[in-house]
Amino acid sequence: MGRRSKVRKVLDTPSNTIYSIPSEMVVEILARLAASSMTDFFKTKSSCKLFYEVADDDYIYRQISVEELAFKILHWTKEESSFYNRCMESGNLEALYHQGVHKYFTYHLENVSGLDLLKRAACAGHHGASYVLGIMDLLCHDGDEFTKRGRKILSNIKTSLQMLECRRKLQRSACYKWRLQNKDSVRRPKLLSCPFQDRKRSLWCLYDEDDRDNLHCETCILNREMVAVYRMLTGHSCPSYSYSYGMCLSRSIDQDTTI
Numbered sequence: 481m482g483r484r485s486k487v488r489k490v491l492d493t494p495s496n497t498i499y500s501i502p503s504e505m506v507v508e509i510l511a512r513l514a515a516s517s518m519t520d521f522f523k524t525k526s527s528c529k530l531f532y533e534v535a536d537d538d539y540i541y542r543q544i545s546v547e548e549l550a551f552k553i554l555h556w557t558k559e560e561s562s563f564y565n566r567c568m569e570s571g572n573l574e575a576l577y578h579q580g581v582h583k584y585f586t587y588h589l590e591n592v593s594g595l596d597l598l599k600r601a602a603c604a605g606h607h608g609a610s611y612v613l614g615i616m617d618l619l620c621h622d623g624d625e626f627t628k629r630g631r632k633i634l635s636n637i638k639t640s641l642q643m644l645e646c647r648r649k650l651q652r653s654a655c656y657k658w659r660l661q662n663k664d665s666v667r668r669p670k671l672l673s674c675p676f677q678d679r680k681r682s683l684w685c686l687y688d689e690d691d692r693d694n695l696h697c698e699t700c701i702l703n704r705e706m707v708a709v710y711r712m713l714t715g716h717s718c719p720s721y722s723y724s725y726g727m728c729l730s731r732s733i734d735q736d737t738t739i
Contacts, residue, residue, distance in 0.1 A: 482569050499530055506530065507537050514544035541570035550578035551652075568597075576601040577609045578683040581653050584612070585713075602633065610636040611646035615709050618702070627672075631702070640701050647705060651712055666713050672699045 510531065514521035521544060525535040546567055549560060556564065567575040576597045584594030601609035610633050617630030637643050676697055 498528070503534055507539055507630075510535055511537075511540045511543040514540050516545065518548055520543050528564070532640060536673050538570040541567050542572050544572065546572060546575045546578065550582075553578070553582055573601045573604055573606040573609075577606055578653065580609065581612060581650065587646070595679045601638070605636075607637050607642055608646045608649045611635065611643070612703075618706055619669060619710060619713075622636060622667075622670075630699075635701065643701060643705060647708055647712075650709070666710060669703070669710050671703045671706070674703075 510521065513524060521535075521540075525531050544567060546564065547565060549556075553559075564575060564579070569580060580594045580601060581598030582594070584598060587594070598609045598613055600627075602613055614630045614632075614634035617626045617633065620626075634643075637646060666734065674697060
């Protein structure tokens with residue numbers, strides 16, 4: 481898919497200097513506006529003929545922010561549904577992610593269409609989609625094959641801060657869009673073994689440490705994420721489902737440290 485589709489040429493109007501701006505530049509301006517605010521984009525689109533003409537470009541639909549609309553997915557009007565489908569057809573990664581999460585968790589954890597949407601977004605570099613696919617491989621399947629695949633997918637997320645943001649994005653979706661129907665599909669996390677057994681360790685509950693980001697190794701970070709997502713999906717919070725784990729704390733790292 482090209483970076484942007486060909487924009488219909490709009491004739492220059494000498495009496496209005498805005499018409500002297502190249503159409504491609506107008507598309508870029510509208511795309512950046514759309515990425516920050518869908519509401520402001522539509523207000524601007526209706527403000528003049530030029531904006532209305534170029535606002536139908538696929539490049540803009542790939543960039544537009546859909547989070548506000550995604551959170552009301554269960555109550556879409558026909559117009560909103562049509563608009564959202566256009567965003568997905570244009571390759572909007574956020575639209576693919578939110579629709580994939582909705583279908584995957586609402587209908588069944590093996591929902592093919594939901595998985596396909598998440599895979600499309602992940603292959604295009606969407607961290608949130610990679611997070612869902614990787615974590616669910618670790619949580620829902622036994623065996624080294626799935627563990628290796630899950631860890632490989634999650635390796636696309638390079639920093640612990642990005643990992644935390646992906647979980648919070650999933651949590652926002654959980655609050656507004658769906659409730660997991662078959663909780664038994666998510667098994668209690670089988671914690672991975674930290675490879676740095678000789679390092680200084682500290683015992684603390686994994687799921688209460690969102691703000692404590694001094695984890696050193698990838699394994700400890702993945703253990704934290706598995707427990708957090710498990711609790712998010714199943715609602716289990718009683719002591720029998722809590723974990724204390726000797727986390728690898730040989731050195732402090734900032735929130736943007738590479739995993």
